[in-house]
Amino acid sequence: MNKCKIGLLIGAILIGILSVNACAQGGGGYTISGRIKGIGNTKVFLTNKPYTFTSAFKVIIYDSCFSKDDYFVFSGKLDDLKFLSIEVPSVSKSRFSFIGENKDIKIESQKDAIHAGKIVGSPQTTYYNYYLDSIYRPTKRNDNRIIDSLAALKDSAKSMELVNAYERMINRRNEAILYQLISEHPDSYGLLSEFNEISTFIPKDTAQKYYSVFSKKLRQTELGKRLNYELFAYDNLIKIGKKIPDFSLPDTVQRLQGLSAFKGKYVLLDFWASWCGPCLEELPHLKNIYNQYQTKGFEIVGISLDTQKKSWIESIKRNDILWTNLSDLKGRAGKVAQLLKIDAIPMKFLVGPDSKLLLINPTLADIEGFLSTLP
Template sequence: MKKIAMALSLLALVASSIMAQTKPAKEKEALYNVSGKIEGVKSEKIFISTYNGKGFDIDSLVSTDGKFTFKGKLKYPAIYSLYLNPKKDRLNIFVQSGAILVQAKKDSLSKGTVKGSALHTDWMVHRKQMDGAYALMSKGDNLYKSVQQNKDPDSVALRKTAHDLFVAGEAYADSICKQFITTHPSSTISPFIINSYFMRAGSEEKAKDYYNLLDKNAQASYYGISVKEFLDKAALVDVGKMAPAFSMADTTGNAFTLASLKGKYVLVDFWASWCGPCRKENPNVVKAYNEYRDKNFEIVGVSLDDKKNNWLKAINADKLTWIHVSDLKGWQNEAAKMYAVSAVPMNFLLDKNGKIIAKNLRSEELHKKLAELIH
């Protein structure tokens, strides 16, 4: 599921689980058979789709009585969505090889039952456990949106409350994920959880710890291989490594080179205008920049936007006055690839010689680290 970061908006976890951002190694193809009945359907089109890493593979049929059967090749166990209208209710199914039976009602499709997929059963257990984390994140997200829309005079305090709710949601989700992986070391859902939530720069240690909890079969699964590949790649930009050099166009189209900032402490900050958690964190980064900008400290914002107007608009709206670069390639951003960035927000703090000395600094952690270094 092509990927978050847990720089998480946990509200995006369901979506990110359906559209992971990593591309694991291939597994031997198997066959799937998803059949069943949707009560209330008469002469209507039924769809089934899954994300393939670049877009959606969609199959459909016209059912006269609500009955359906979908068959196909299964490259690896994955989430498929069953729906009547792409903009309305749908039933997400964790599909594995073999026969899977679905029973559902047209007016409550997402509440349908699924039999024949042990992975779906495990996934539902995990999803149920995550309800509390989703609730916290939803509350924080709604509060943040309310502040943005109403321009409340107490917005600073309310933004902090929203941020604290997100942090609480992350901590709770982390504990739930660890509990599931510890108690289900052989389930493919366990490496899937790591793949979906922890495969991002800054979470390498957790990903590694959780990967080591898996049994050999889970490690050898499609998602287990994906986690291992991520860990190997992320090790190249670990703390203590020299930061990869890059050159990229700034907002005016002129080339900026990271090496030009040698001799300064530099925060390489990966973000995007469409990233809710990034925009929520920006006021904190602005505060840090204003405090240390005249003390041999600089920020380089690397945007994963693909539309220049949206990028520039966000820079102005959030009052981000530091250096900004982007190649407008979205997730294919060349610098993001070099730094193994699979989710945003994400940042890397470099010392005066360009060595990575910290990663994923957020909230008070950013201020604390800068205070230690810059006097």
Template sequence: MKNLSILFILALLVSSCKTESNKPTRDGYLITGNAPGVYNGIRAYLKVADARGRQIPMDTAIVMNEKFVFEGKLEDPNMHFITVDNVIGTKQLILDNGDDVIIDVNKTNIANSELKGSGSTVLFNQFNLDYQDAKKDLVNLNNRIRLAKQKKDDSKVKELTAEMTKKDLDLKEMGYKFIDEHPNSIVSLILLDRQTASRDLNPDRFMQSYNNLDDELKNSFKGKALNQKVTAIVETLKRNEALNIGKPAPTFTAPDTNGNQLALNDAKGKVTIIDFWASWCGPCRRENPNVVKVYNKYHDKGLEIIGVSLDRPGQKERWLKAIQDDKLTWKHVSNLQYFNDPVAKLYNISSIPATYILDENGTIVAKNLRGPALETKIAELLN
């Protein structure tokens, strides 16, 4: 009986040692790839995006016996990408120290591979699956709307369109909802960063989610970088909002062709065109004859134009020659600072030609009209 007790205690000790040895002892990450059907010697890559969004390999592994392994330590959690030679696609995953990730490689397209593991990777993978399902629902609804239109079933079209509008709003809200529910997850930070690429970014909703993030997350390296990006984007969005039709045009003062300061308010008429152009801009020069025609036709009725040139530093003579050659007899200003011109930055000019049309009160009534559309609008305002 005594011997049995000793054996029992020894068994417990052995069991205890085994349990302890199975606990993670890494302070880095481990990615195990299962790659059925992928030949020995094929390379797999773990990549990270650089500042320009390019995927740069940070580690390489060799497939042996249909498996490969990445192991290392990160300074900060971040989005990573796995690719395998001769396998189409890229698999995204969020990687953090302590993560133990398994990827079952889909040889047809690695983007369809299954990810298993802990923490951030699982959360991110599940969000992507839910997001893709929501996008498929929208595609299916769009197909059903097209079919209903072919059958001229107006009531069905109306019903499906309303459903599609709601689902589209739900899709846009999906990322924000996840972020609000996981304020301390690196996944939230990455999804918020992804939102910055949206063309219809809602700055108020964006800032609401950003401000709800955990302070530790916002103070991380990636959090601080996102804060800088967020600040720049919100400032641009606010400037764009201030330039919407119906808003008062931002006022400015800039050097004219003689170096004297000319203010927008001193150049306005019943209708005013602010024309952003440059001597080096081919499309601008080709549009100038049309602007000249409109000016000559409507100047006596109250049309004024102020040309804002984005010519480069040291090229004043080219600017003046272009004015003379193209017979641009209206008022002109330029700081000769290319796209860094303060007036161009005030009006968020990223390409030229660009125009703003103001009424007699200085309110923006139209933007970026050229050719016949420009004359039609001026005629509407002055006839």
């Protein structure tokens, strides 16, 4: 089954050599100032956009100011390390992303290439940029050249075999190197972010080992706490035969609806989004299942990972989706998406009349097979 990934996989590649200062956010705040040559006097935004993100990412504008003769300044206090971005939408679609710290940070750039600016005062960003520019990207380019050359072989069967073997080798290499990188730089928020993107693709015990190497202060960040839940608590909380924790989310007219409202019925929690092709492709089949078994106490509750209400509502109407639909419009950061560790969609959970989990990530055939046994 095709799925829409809602995180971008960026793996560790080689061994870094720079150090990163401890990630503690001290008593002082931050000052982010600088010059973007050519923007003149216009509005500048401070947002939460990381280096890369998907449609399931909820964009937040933290602050804004007016530049004067190309210069801008922001000040405040962060309660956590996090990715930030400087944007000037009136003059460019480009942005400058970095890791926010409670430090005196200075940025220099120009309006035609805001993303290519320079930054000083953020040790976290300095190491992460080094990692991307000198470690990840060069090795990724080399890997892509090798894969392309293997894929171009005339013998298609042999070509596929060699490509798959090389990709497996890359994964083994990156796993080993990632552990060494984390061991050398346990305070790197950038590496924690990279680890977050691959943690579901490596064995659970390996991921737990890697996570435990990060510094205590980094593990106490918002991202660190979420990873702790996913790696150590999730499997004990969300499993077949156990009651799923109740939750409530807004529906399309902002009424809160909870899972408990469907007690006594078989409920399929269907995670989807308006931008998810595989989700939309399976709708006709899902509608057939709904129509066939609704009279037997079967309900579907759609939970969207959209972040734009208009897109969500329009997709429901355009695709004639009749079952209950909920969303907090926070994408992957939504409370239920995090509770159930949604890292790709479509994703489904079948819940019984007693609120106990019956199926996790079933195919539509699995769902039909189960429902066909109902009296």
